[in-house]
Amino acid sequence: MPQGDRSFDVETDLLVVGAGAAGMTAALVSALEGLDVILCEKSDMVGGTTATSAGTVWIPGNRQGQRAGTPDTVEAARTYLAAMLGAHATDERLDMFLKAGPIVLDYLEQKTSVQFVAPPVHPDYKNLPGAAIGGRALGALPFDGRRLGRDFARVRPPRREFMVLGGLMVGKADIPPLLAPFRNWTHFKHVVSLLTRHALDRLSYKRGTRLIMGNALVARLFDSVRRTGVDLRFGTALREIICEGDDIVGAVLSSPTGEMAIRARKGVVLATGGIGWSRELRERLFPEAAQRFSLVSSSNTGDGILAAERANAVIERDLESPALWMPSSVMAQADGHVSVFPHIMLDRAKPGLLAVNKSGRRFVNEADSYHDFVAAMLRSNASAASTTPAFMICDRAFIRDFGLGLVHPGTRNLSGFLGAGYLMEGDTVAALARKIGVDPDQLAQTVERYNGFAETGIDEDFGRGASELNRFNGDPKAKPNPCLRRIGPGPYYAVAVWPSDLASSAGLRTDSCGRVLSRDGKRLSGLYAVGTDASSIFRGTYPGPGTMIGPALVFGWCAAMDAAGTLRRFIDPPPR
Template sequence: MLLANDRHWDSETDLLVVGAGAAGMTAALVGALEGLNVILCEKSEKVGGTTATSAGSVWIPGSHQSERAGVPDSIAAAKIYLGGMLGGDMGDERLSAFLASGPVVLDYLERRSSVVFTSPPVHPDYRNLPGAAVGGRALGAVHFDGRQLGCDFDRVRPPRREFMVLGGMMVGKYDIEPLVSPLRTWSNFRHVVKLIGRHVWDRLSFTRGTRLIMGNALVGRLLNDLRRLSVEIRYGTALTELVRIGDRIVGAVLSTPAGDVRVRARNGVVLATGGIGWNEELRNRFLPESARRYSLAPESNTGDGILAGERASGEIDRKLQSPALWMPCSVMKQLDGHLSVFPHIMLDRAKPGLLAVDASGRRFVNEADSYHDFVEAMLRSDRSPASVPSYLVCDRSFIDDYGVGLVHPGTRDLRRFIEAGYLIEGDTIAGLATKIGVNGEALSRTIERYNSYAETGVDEEFGRGTSALNQFNGDPLNKPNPCLRKIGLGPYCAVAVWPADLASSAGLRTDSRGRVLRSDGAPLRGLYAAGTDAASIFRGTYPGPGTMIGPAIVFAWRAAMDAAGALDNYQIPTD
């Protein structure tokens, strides 16, 4: 952190926002809507951060959008649910502010921008606790036509290439079945023809498909509004240091291709650089050793905001149930040298006929639970023999029906995956056990028990298939349990999965206005943090889909409104 006088600024603005993910773009948008002059700085050449490669859901209870969609939710029920997860941490004033402000923020954005969310009828919370919602609490951004961005379309960070097909076409959950079985029904055929026709037309003018869904839709809408408001976005611009005069943060030193520049921010600086990311020092300080190898953050996320805030006397909150939100990922090096890190979100783990084992050859988790809870179980059981990596085990018919990881449903020729060491195959259970280094007798007994549960439909060990989340991601046509069926005759297959951080929970301590706090609890004047630069209001737990992006948007709004002097005008109750 630099101490400075009021001279030698290269430029001045009202609000300086560092980082152009969902939090940073929202802060910049709201600041501009409230009449502030805003500069938004992005370290890379593309906007969107981790949000662009995510499902783009926001977890915001009690919204008018959910009521309008016919799946009403209540803040009271959400408080009961969160109480079961957080216990004594329910007293955090930020949590009260989030719950009270969330519906207001959604309405504000819908009224004053193109950022519109809708509530799917079913999108369950991740834990089977009192107050959990099956739908109405997690909302998604409405699809966006990327052609509206013109030449700035290429500024939107694309999804992970493993989740695109046909040279850059985005695929959502409800596109998969028609694409796999286009001739099964007339509606499937029409859907596929429409998708592919649009994509072919797109590729005549664009580098990839312009039908933006999920996180890309949210990012596209935010960028579209920033363009409309003529907000200055500086690409290739990274945070080097914060500048303090007296007891106030008044600006920052930024690194650019042309050299360092000093920007004065009259109303404040918002840190939204994406959390811990790939920063080795922070990963070693906060993450378990067995979970430091892979991250789903963009390579440009290197902890810049958190470290700058800490140097400016801000405090990093480490009293969390988990320092990160986790995703089990399989890894394969492609022929062109690209390392595919595939997130096992929900397309295979919950489907019937697959189980997960550790190095002992035994199950350790309900495979159909949330990705975060799956990895938490990996880390809890990280013993000898180790649970990192773990293995997803299935038979050949499972791959035909559902696919596994990078292997798409119905794939006939598996040689490419086997030769790359991604897919491990054995003609017998004992043969597979040898190849993945687990005890053959233990694996055989595990599969026998699992098969007995498939017959009765009751998983006596882990309760697989009993929660709304399990059933939603399973196969509803499989009876009696959508998540259980027998593992049949060989050949048998396995894929190794590793823990990867989807987003960090550890971050700078902030108050209900988004202001960064010092170790004595006092706010650092002029400095805000949002998104994963701020510590998780859920204390490292993962209540449901969108519980990173939801708070990121809400506290970006609160920070920008506070910087504009407009937050108190809303008189939002927080009790």
């Protein structure tokens, strides 16, 4: 908003709004490059949605993958993205991402606590030329939360559904030992180590300090931000962007001590978490079926996007999807907490489960990425039988072996889940069909057809088990297809899954440095947008694990370098 000759309460070089992965990267890098920085966070914790995520970053051609023996090349990634994006693969932002990504990782590794490692297998999400099986998606190294001292309480905890024993974080590698601690000596040692550490943690902390996945990434960024002396202010929310003529010169924020105006000599960086829970933006940009549930932080309410719109910025909407989706099941807990459980990969790809719409028919390869699963839900919902919610169906043996959503593997007493209406049960397929409101004959035909595919190992309808991603998340003991086995004797179970967003793709139109563009395509001097406040460089597609956090780090770095005037040292030639 135009402010004329208004006075400012505070001045700094760079004002960063939002302390998620993108915002903390921008603040950290600009401080390392010699700028005075104020980092404002609306809530009382850092991390945003990244803190509750897997924390994976997708950055092709990195040296971390080479060190791990899973080398990748930028050229292969260009081939992959060209197959996915077509003409849009020539976007200058995409070129900057591919060029700067490995540089950013090396910069952070050399100068900060942020360290990544490449798992041997972490496949891309599409079976296209140039796809990688490993080396392109990286995970943050675990972090000891005790290093943060009292500030450990400032790290947003994971979703409580992904912690056990009062706050112990559990990763994919921890699950087999925890389920079978006495199977072998390795399992036993791992479990004893986890439980001993956690017991000691709980003497001094509200939750475990062994941080992994997104919590580890956030803690590493936070640790580095603290060490650089960034002025980090909690409980401070964006209200308006301040303009002088055509230039963005600062912002008005609300703080615990009242409203204040901050002048930012080098610019304002918006990193407030995208569309989030903003009712206005959700109703404007999301399909109706996907507006109800979200996995983003509750403090994300579209502040950056809406404020920038009022300053003549534009939301880019010509995308394949306005958000990245996740199928989620919902259960009201006894204490009033509503669990929205993301079905990432622990059940959907496992053999012996199928998903149906309200007609009782399959509509998707259940083992494909979570985004593709919901995209198929939304297509089916719009063109055929209702698929909101969809139902994931299995037999009792499946729950014993793999679990189902909130129901952990091996759970014997299902009464709490049945009583809450989370699970639906039928002694026969027809009885289950009546419980979930689908045609019994059609569901029986669907199960019979699926069982036929399980016998041959070939899913003739959706190709389940044919891709690296499918097989990686399946069960290698299932033959001949790790994603298929017969649905056997009853009782049978179903859980309803709903579309939810884990991040927005629609956002502010930006250039290759994260600078925000106006409605007429000109740069809004002094205004940057990074993370999900900026529109997705992948245009609403989902190439692989970490393709939101990877660009968040890269463009947070680019914005900081541009504001500091040091980008040319790293990227040659500099962007237009």
